Amino acid sequence: MKNKEPLILAVVIFFSLVTYYLVEPYAHHVMHKHVDSENFTYADLPEITKTGNAVNGKELVMNAGCAGCHSIETAGMPAPMDSVMAAQSYGVNPPDLSNAGAIYDAKFLAELIKNPAHALKVEHKFDEAKAQMHPMVPFYGMGGDIDQEIADMVAYLQSIAVSPADVTPKMAFENACGRCHAVGYEKWTQIGTKSGFKDKKDELAFDIKVLEYQDSLKSYMGKLPPDLSMYIRSRNEQFISTLIENPQNHLAGTAMPRVGVTADSAAKVIEYMKDAGDTKRHERAEVGKNVMIYIVIFAIFALLWKKQVWKDLH
Amino acid sequence: MKSNSRRGFMGKAFGAVAAVGAVGSLVAMKKSWDPLPSVKAAGFTTLDMSIYEEGLMVTEKWRGKPIFVLKKSAAVMEKEKGNAAAEARNIKIGNDNFMVAIGLCTHLGCIPAFREAEGDFLCACHGGQFDASGLVTKVPPPRGFDIPPFKIEGNTLVLGEVGPEWQTMKDNGVTL
Amino acid sequence: MAHFTKATSVKDWLNQRLAIEKVEKVMASEYWIPKNINFLWAMGMVLVITFALLVVSGIFLLMYYVPTVDEAFNSVNYTIMREVDFGWLWRHVHGVAASVVFLVIYIHMFTGIYYGSYKKGREMIWISGMLLFIAFSTEAFSGYMLPWGQMSYWAGMVITNLFSGGSLHADGLVEWIRGDYVPAQAFLGRFFMLHVLLVPLAIMGLIGLHFAALRIPHVNNQDGEEIDFDAESKKYLDGDKVGSKVMRFANDFMSKDMMVVGIFLIFFFYLTFYNYGFAMDPVNFDPADGLKTPAHIYPEWYFLWSYEILRPFNIDLGLALFGFAQVIFVFLPFLDRSPNSVPASRRGAFKYWFWGMLIVMIVLTAMGKLPPEGIYSTIGLYAAIIFIAMWVALPIITSLEKKL
Numbered sequence A: 001m002k003n004k005e006p007l008i009l010a011v012v013i014f015f016s017l018v019t020y021y022l023v024e025p026y027a028h029h030v031m032h033k034h035v036d037s038e039n040f041t042y043a044d045l046p047e048i049t050k051t052g053n054a055v056n057g058k059e060l061v062m063n064a065g066c067a068g069c070h071s072i073e074t075a076g077m078p079a080p081m082d083s084v085m086a087a088q089s090y091g092v093n094p095p096d097l098s099n100a101g102a103i104y105d106a107k108f109l110a111e112l113i114k115n116p117a118h119a120l121k122v123e124h125k126f127d128e129a130k131a132q133m134h135p136m137v138p139f140y141g142m143g144g145d146i147d148q149e150i151a152d153m154v155a156y157l158q159s160i161a162v163s164p165a166d167v168t169p170k171m172a173f174e175n176a177c178g179r180c181h182a183v184g185y186e187k188w189t190q191i192g193t194k195s196g197f198k199d200k201k202d203e204l205a206f207d208i209k210v211l212e213y214q215d216s217l218k219s220y221m222g223k224l225p226p227d228l229s230m231y232i233r234s235r236n237e238q239f240i241s242t243l244i245e246n247p248q249n250h251l252a253g254t255a256m257p258r259v260g261v262t263a264d265s266a267a268k269v270i271e272y273m274k275d276a277g278d279t280k281r282h283e284r285a286e287v288g289k290n291v292m293i294y295i296v297i298f299a300i301f302a303l304l305w306k307k308q309v310w311k312d313l314h
Numbered sequence B: 001m002k003s004n005s006r007r008g009f010m011g012k013a014f015g016a017v018a019a020v021g022a023v024g025s026l027v028a029m030k031k032s033w034d035p036l037p038s039v040k041a042a043g044f045t046t047l048d049m050s051i052y053e054e055g056l057m058v059t060e061k062w063r064g065k066p067i068f069v070l071k072k073s074a075a076v077m078e079k080e081k082g083n084a085a086a087e088a089r090n091i092k093i094g095n096d097n098f099m100v101a102i103g104l105c106t107h108l109g110c111i112p113a114f115r116e117a118e119g120d121f122l123c124a125c126h127g128g129q130f131d132a133s134g135l136v137t138k139v140p141p142p143r144g145f146d147i148p149p150f151k152i153e154g155n156t157l158v159l160g161e162v163g164p165e166w167q168t169m170k171d172n173g174v175t176l
Numbered sequence C: 001m002a003h004f005t006k007a008t009s010v011k012d013w014l015n016q017r018l019a020i021e022k023v024e025k026v027m028a029s030e031y032w033i034p035k036n037i038n039f040l041w042a043m044g045m046v047l048v049i050t051f052a053l054l055v056v057s058g059i060f061l062l063m064y065y066v067p068t069v070d071e072a073f074n075s076v077n078y079t080i081m082r083e084v085d086f087g088w089l090w091r092h093v094h095g096v097a098a099s100v101v102f103l104v105i106y107i108h109m110f111t112g113i114y115y116g117s118y119k120k121g122r123e124m125i126w127i128s129g130m131l132l133f134i135a136f137s138t139e140a141f142s143g144y145m146l147p148w149g150q151m152s153y154w155a156g157m158v159i160t161n162l163f164s165g166g167s168l169h170a171d172g173l174v175e176w177i178r179g180d181y182v183p184a185q186a187f188l189g190r191f192f193m194l195h196v197l198l199v200p201l202a203i204m205g206l207i208g209l210h211f212a213a214l215r216i217p218h219v220n221n222q223d224g225e226e227i228d229f230d231a232e233s234k235k236y237l238d239g240d241k242v243g244s245k246v247m248r249f250a251n252d253f254m255s256k257d258m259m260v261v262g263i264f265l266i267f268f269f270y271l272t273f274y275n276y277g278f279a280m281d282p283v284n285f286d287p288a289d290g291l292k293t294p295a296h297i298y299p300e301w302y303f304l305w306s307y308e309i310l311r312p313f314n315i316d317l318g319l320a321l322f323g324f325a326q327v328i329f330v331f332l333p334f335l336d337r338s339p340n341s342v343p344a345s346r347r348g349a350f351k352y353w354f355w356g357m358l359i360v361m362i363v364l365t366a367m368g369k370l371p372p373e374g375i376y377s378t379i380g381l382y383a384a385i386i387f388i389a390m391w392v393a394l395p396i397i398t399s400l401e402k403k404l
Helices: A005-031 A054-064 A083-090 A106-114 A146-160 A169-176 A200-221 A237-245 A263-277 A281-311 B002-032 B037-041 B074-080 B084-089 B164-171 C010-018 C020-029 C039-062 C072-083 C087-114 C123-145 C150-164 C171-178 C185-215 C229-237 C249-274 C301-310 C315-335 C349-369 C374-399
Strands: B045-048 B058-062 B065-071 B091-093 B096-102 B113-115 B120-122 B136-138 B150-153 B156-159 C032-034 C246-248
Touching: A005 C039, A005 C087, A005 C301, A005 C349, A054 A146, A083 A200, A106 A146, A169 A263, A237 A263, A281 C087, A281 C249, B045 B058, B045 B065, B091 B150, B150 B164, C010 C020, C020 C249, C032 C229, C032 C249, C039 C087, C039 C185, C039 C249, C072 C087, C087 C123, C087 C249, C087 C301, C087 C349, C123 C150, C123 C185, C123 C301, C123 C315, C150 C171, C150 C185, C171 C185, C229 C246, C246 C249, C301 C315, C301 C349, C301 C374, C315 C374, C349 C374
Parallel strands: none
Antiparallel strands: B045 B156, B058 B065, B065 B096, B091 B096, B113 B120, B150 B156, C032 C246
């Protein structure tokens, strides 16, 4: 009798794969808009043509009043007010600039200093013509060549920052994303890490500060930005990466700004989100490999047993 | 013979008694699945109707369900003129006209999204559409948005209480 | 009273009390299976193994899962996925097995349809199998509620709304099922109970019935041949193993079962570790939010074909046809009027009916997931009509079939 099993197996596999293709890759391709990565080039922003001088930059940063809103901890400049009050004043707590030079793209920083709403891609929300000013005051120059001055300031920020290779996933996330987004599974709130409190009263006081901060944030952004604990699983990596690059590409009209991180920092942000929402991925890969090796051996032994038993049946 | 049939009868009688018990316990089981009193009593929602802006749809909440509140502009009112079905659904408070409805698609209960540019509602689940007064403009939904029981008290609207305006709507089959 | 003697061994001791030798014969060594079968006959064992994987992984999930609306999502995604050692493994095994079990069920079902294994005394095998299908569907749906993500909540909303009966507007019934106006604590609690207790009990009972239904008519074979099991098994026991048309369940058939199981498990663990996304929808990793419908709501893939029968019509007709699709498979043994119990390839028009039904169900499945607009909604409508028409036509084409 002819052995029909290979043909039957081919039929079963064929129909299973067709079904899988239609309900998974194809359906998701239809349902979700595909956005190509721009490789974090920020091609819409002008190149920095001047070579910056960090020493002049330091002078400029001091005189331009950056520290009126931003802290620069490494340069010994503390925040002028606490995060809750800062959020009440500006909508969101302005970031510490110590490592801005390492986390953010230089071109982006330059444009941000000059024209915040444009760099952040929130001009639909902050239209100067309608007297809607972005809370960050643009830098109008200190009398010299403004492009040179901005190049100096960026050079200064880069000079005080850690080396880009030393930016940790936690640093990147907290500075670039963590002032709007909480990550409950990492105990991160918009105003910092919530760590163990000895006293219930202290814990409640912290929670109240978080809620107050969130109230300001809510009215600034239109709604409370979501907790990102599980976003690595609810959205895929490609989505998150291209969303960080330019939120408008995915969610036209969103209040979420472009944060201007470098490609490296974006990868670190994603690493942080993986630690939060897909914590055991390394263990999964390791265990997966071993289970696969074992199960192949299992199948081989089953096959040999079957061959032995069936020898007598034919 | 006689005792046999008696035994047969008693068997059936016992079965009947057992069945009564089974049915009785079914009643208890059914009742245990009923919504709890605390759920049923879960409050009434009072809306201050003076805070809404024209053409801006706001979602409120009543008994866990989203409530769409849309203050209709003069242009929308003009368009509705002569459309009896739309006029019957209009809720007038002072000089303002509102659409207030349960924001669940009457097809299978998804929440349709308000499209500000078009001034209508689109349900993402099965593509149903509703106009600014909550009437269906594209199937599958079988009827317009349901209107929650309401009572007008001056400038406020109390959801969950039956007022004369809502009673009229219900009697006329405007809502269920 | 039975007579007991001093036992000569543990086995003898047990044998006197439990008749284990007899049980072993009835269940395994003298449970006769035709030799003329292929690997599709091992799907039953594959299902048993998959069900065992579900039970074991479920037990470990159950120990940390918290069935409250506030805690459910975090107990799954934080406690089980991050804190419990190997919790992630149980969850992925459970999620993937729940999806794969339906793939194997469908293969098992279509095998039965193709080879006519629901005829000539095998009707109860088919009917108990379809009851199992319904029980597994309930189990899958109730389990899908438990992580209390967006898709859990909205699938719960949409599916319970089906019970309003369209224009009947039986809101009371819907609220009774939910225990609330919307899916909430009462709803989660009762679906948790169904998932971990009542439905698994029903499934285990039905598996017993399904196996019992096999005893008298025996397993079918590749050619629908009627085998004299008494004569053939005697031949086997007399030593003519090669000439006999039957073999023992254990170890003869069992060894082939295990070979297929081995290959199946390679596929299964590949999915568990490297391609689990299809079984764990991304949308369900957003916590449930009653005030935000996801952009696309769709059930898991194995429900899509019947969901699509609901969609293209107005609510009442849609519900009626949906109900029709849910139950019609149960009646297959009675709708197939042909006396021939042979593979579909030898049955004339039924051959086309079989492949047509398979393709229509795959088309319905695909359209059920795609957004209901434009061409997809048209294809879905036609596929649904063809599906219904094919079932209406089945008694006609099978009664015209020539007796072989």
